[in-house]
Amino acid sequence: MELLNLSIRELNKLFITKKTKPSELYSEIFNRSASSEAALHAHLSLFEETNLVKAKKSDERFSKSENVGLLDGIPLAIKDNINIKDEKTTCSSKMLSNFVSPYNATVISKLDTEQTIYTGKTNLDEFAMGSSTENSAFGLTRNPWNTDYVPGGSSGGSAASVASRSSIAALGSDTGGSIRQPASFCGLVGFKPTYGSVSRYGLVAFASSLDQIGPISKSVDDARIVYSAISGHDSLDSTSINYEQIELPFEKNATIGIVKELMEDGISEESKKEVEKVIDILKLKGYNIKEVSLPLIKLSISIYYLIAPAECSANLARFDGVRYGLRVDGKTSYEMMENTRAEGFGNEVKRRILLGTYALSAGYYDEYYGKALRARKKMVDEFSTIFKECDYLISPTTPTEAFKAGEKTNNPLEMYMSDLCTIPANLAGLPAISIPTGLSSNNLPLGVQIMSKPLTDNSLLDFSEMLEKELEFYSTPEGWSK
Amino acid sequence: MNLKPTIGIETHIELNTNTKMFCRCRVVDTEEPNVNLCPTCLGLPGALPVPNEKAIRYITLLALATGCSITKKGMFHRKNYFYPDLPKNYQISQFDLPVGENGNLEIVIDNEKDYVEIERVHMEEDTGKSSHEGSGRIDSATSTSLDFNRSGIPLVEIVTKPVIKSSKEAVAYIEELRQLAIELEISEGKLEKGNLRFDANISVAPSESNELGTKVEIKNMNSLRSLERAIDFEIKRQSSALENGDIIIQETRHWDESKETTTSMRSKEGSADYRYFSDPDIPNMVLTDEFINQIKENLPSLPHENRNKLTETGLGLSDSNVLSKSEKWIFELYFEVFNNTKDSKASFNWITGELQGQMRKLEIKSLPNWFSPNFLSDVIKLIDENKISFTSGKVILEELIQMDTTPDEIAKRLDLYQENDEVAISKIVNEIIDNNQDIVERIKNGEDKLVGFMVGQIIKSSGGSINPGMAKEILSKELNL
Numbered sequence A: 001m002e003l004l005n006l007s008i009r010e011l012n013k014l015f016i017t018k019k020t021k022p023s024e025l026y027s028e029i030f031n032r033s034a035s036s037e038a039a040l041h042a043h044l045s046l047f048e049e050t051n052l053v054k055a056k057k058s059d060e061r062f063s064k065s066e067n068v069g070l071l072d073g074i075p076l077a078i079k080d081n082i083n084i085k086d087e088k089t090t091c092s093s094k095m096l097s098n099f100v101s102p103y104n105a106t107v108i109s110k111l112d113t114e115q116t117i118y119t120g121k122t123n124l125d126e127f128a129m130g131s132s133t134e135n136s137a138f139g140l141t142r143n144p145w146n147t148d149y150v151p152g153g154s155s156g157g158s159a160a161s162v163a164s165r166s167s168i169a170a171l172g173s174d175t176g177g178s179i180r181q182p183a184s185f186c187g188l189v190g191f192k193p194t195y196g197s198v199s200r201y202g203l204v205a206f207a208s209s210l211d212q213i214g215p216i217s218k219s220v221d222d223a224r225i226v227y228s229a230i231s232g233h234d235s236l237d238s239t240s241i242n243y244e245q246i247e248l249p250f251e252k253n254a255t256i257g258i259v260k261e262l263m264e265d266g267i268s269e270e271s272k273k274e275v276e277k278v279i280d281i282l283k284l285k286g287y288n289i290k291e292v293s294l295p296l297i298k299l300s301i302s303i304y305y306l307i308a309p310a311e312c313s314a315n316l317a318r319f320d321g322v323r324y325g326l327r328v329d330g331k332t333s334y335e336m337m338e339n340t341r342a343e344g345f346g347n348e349v350k351r352r353i354l355l356g357t358y359a360l361s362a363g364y365y366d367e368y369y370g371k372a373l374r375a376r377k378k379m380v381d382e383f384s385t386i387f388k389e390c391d392y393l394i395s396p397t398t399p400t401e402a403f404k405a406g407e408k409t410n411n412p413l414e415m416y417m418s419d420l421c422t423i424p425a426n427l428a429g430l431p432a433i434s435i436p437t438g439l440s441s442n443n444l445p446l447g448v449q450i451m452s453k454p455l456t457d458n459s460l461l462d463f464s465e466m467l468e469k470e471l472e473f474y475s476t477p478e479g480w481s482k
Numbered sequence B: 001m002n003l004k005p006t007i008g009i010e011t012h013i014e015l016n017t018n019t020k021m022f023c024r025c026r027v028v029d030t031e032e033p034n035v036n037l038c039p040t041c042l043g044l045p046g047a048l049p050v051p052n053e054k055a056i057r058y059i060t061l062l063a064l065a066t067g068c069s070i071t072k073k074g075m076f077h078r079k080n081y082f083y084p085d086l087p088k089n090y091q092i093s094q095f096d097l098p099v100g101e102n103g104n105l106e107i108v109i110d111n112e113k114d115y116v117e118i119e120r121v122h123m124e125e126d127t128g129k130s131s132h133e134g135s136g137r138i139d140s141a142t143s144t145s146l147d148f149n150r151s152g153i154p155l156v157e158i159v160t161k162p163v164i165k166s167s168k169e170a171v172a173y174i175e176e177l178r179q180l181a182i183e184l185e186i187s188e189g190k191l192e193k194g195n196l197r198f199d200a201n202i203s204v205a206p207s208e209s210n211e212l213g214t215k216v217e218i219k220n221m222n223s224l225r226s227l228e229r230a231i232d233f234e235i236k237r238q239s240s241a242l243e244n245g246d247i248i249i250q251e252t253r254h255w256d257e258s259k260e261t262t263t264s265m266r267s268k269e270g271s272a273d274y275r276y277f278s279d280p281d282i283p284n285m286v287l288t289d290e291f292i293n294q295i296k297e298n299l300p301s302l303p304h305e306n307r308n309k310l311t312e313t314g315l316g317l318s319d320s321n322v323l324s325k326s327e328k329w330i331f332e333l334y335f336e337v338f339n340n341t342k343d344s345k346a347s348f349n350w351i352t353g354e355l356q357g358q359m360r361k362l363e364i365k366s367l368p369n370w371f372s373p374n375f376l377s378d379v380i381k382l383i384d385e386n387k388i389s390f391t392s393g394k395v396i397l398e399e400l401i402q403m404d405t406t407p408d409e410i411a412k413r414l415d416l417y418q419e420n421d422e423v424a425i426s427k428i429v430n431e432i433i434d435n436n437q438d439i440v441e442r443i444k445n446g447e448d449k450l451v452g453f454m455v456g457q458i459i460k461s462s463g464g465s466i467n468p469g470m471a472k473e474i475l476s477k478e479l480n481l
């Protein structure tokens, strides 16, 4: 029995039937995460001591049948831009290298009531800005499938942790694909829920109108379990929504749209082939398939790289050395703030702050940020028109398989292009999921992305689970499967 | 050169809500720094703002009370600038969609009504407080202490159009606005506590010019007195600069209270660009008709309405203005006294002059609970009916404030009632005439001033109980004067 490869539901069953205990699982998880560090560097911290206590308590609950739910005693890894009370939240930035959060993010409070165990905090691109986890002030994370390659980003640490079986599942955050792209690069399921369905309170903001917390997991069912634990209205987040889920039709009553613009130039043949593979399955299942066009998708990267940096330029202004985090002294308060920011932020973060500051400046607002807002609104309209005729939209998750570490670090624009397929769902607030479909000729995972209209998260998960079963892709990265 | 000044005023009023604008921290008046804090008002990573509905209600109330049109689809914007006491280094404010626009406020100046046009009424969160040790300025301080208790307290900002013409008018405007906030019960309106803070934009241009001169912003005026003096100083400074052919630089100047001058604050490179953009953490705000109407229906009586009620009693505009800005109990006392006496001038004078004067002398802030408004009406009536003298009225009032009694009891106890019986007075008058034949002789020979001496003798012999007017009248009659 290989505990680390099991799903949450299977583990829960073993706990209930007393075939194993949460503490046994945790000790395997800890050994794995500790031993994977040297090769992968998925984690920035591991909470061994508190977890031994937590796991023991979980054991007791199961022995007395007082266990609280499916996540009781399940070790999840948490991206290090989500606050856990009394633990460091570094955002992989020198700026916050000493910041200990005095409060819990809402998702953590919710998982606490589920008695979940947090293995530790995972590496990310600094302040979630990047697509490879190479922009971490504390060193890059490597892809468990092949350590020459990046795990994707920005939730690369979370993906590498789950793929290397160092945690059962993980929380990531997704602003332009930061859950789905690393999930795809690491052969995992990555789910970005409808904007507002998971509270952002306690998630260190990158771009507030795009950020969303979601799970990275080995299976759709695991993603569903974590999602249902962390979602729900939160009075601490004004953008949190409180609406009922909408149910979508299935099989011959459902229509699948293939996004034409995401099957064109810039997308590798291998990535396209994965989509075609999925379409063949769906055809056999009786789904209606049609090609749809969303012309504005071609502008998504341009829109995104105005809106996200603009928001981030304000969101990251609070890091000034005055109240917490790094402080680099200066002769005056202003000089201290300037020195702190000059030293505390890495290059990619500075690039985006500058870009955003420029896009919002007097005289340029209308031309850049204002125009991007208008285009975003049009894109939302395009999506809602398309969703009148389609229930699900299918595309590759990423234009290519994972790339090599260092390959794109000197070419930010090319790095930005790797989010081409994932950004539209953030701009339109849609739920979107990436599920693994197969391996490339380089033996690296590939995946497809499925999007649906807002508030259809549960249907999207059901649909993806059906596909997951049909695809029968259960490969694990060599060296980490046992 | 004939020059005319033009002034615009930006006022911030701290709202007296229980909790802060975007978090659940209680607003507590405390000297201890940094105790009312949470992740949101301290700008911790990951914290989010949730708007305070009561604050939005208060701002809408003020916007309606100043006759503004209400923006039903409002928005919160981020105003970006770096300052150590601004935790997020942006302030959540409103930009192109303020709660209220295009209102006006009636003020009284020199016994005449005037109107100050309001450009906008919008919501803002307050910053923390900085104390720059060593110099008072951030750039030259040896150290800066920060207190974030104030951070996130809701503010309403009221911006006038550039329509104010003098320091006097500016003061009248602030007094009116302060009174409005108090009547609306949205603020304590205490200037000394910083509940109300104001900046002035001042420009001077040739009288015949249709265009405004270059505006200069004046900050750091902490009282109405400093507002008045700073404006006067600045008008003089700009006027003499223009008369000397100098150019006015658009800048922000700091009012130096001790030197009574304005000094240039180190001008930032270029003009400030706040890079306003809609706050993505807060969904657009929709003020429903129901919400607005409910506030409209519950508007209290506004200062200008109170003023109108006062002038309707026959009181002059200037006096009405004073009363409309006094404490509520004084305002109410006036109407009770007036309703009993129907004498607006006497009611006003006795309340604002004698009563408040006595209270100041005795250092008491409110009337004792035995003090009935009827006491004051009785005193006024007794004087009107010549039953007591004005001086006796003052004596009675003084006693009334200090002991539980009635005007009648005091008048009797101190024997203050005047003799008004003509026969009785005539008797005394004739007695005095008989005893002072030499004086009578001299009066008849034209020494008029001796009439006063005789009146004095009459009052004296009555022990002060004779009304001097009547004494004089009867004396004149008896002497055929």
Ligand SMILES: [Zn+2]
Pocket (backbone or CB within 6 Å): B020, B023, B024, B025, B036, B037, B038, B039, B040, B041, B042, B152
């Ligand atoms: Zn607070």
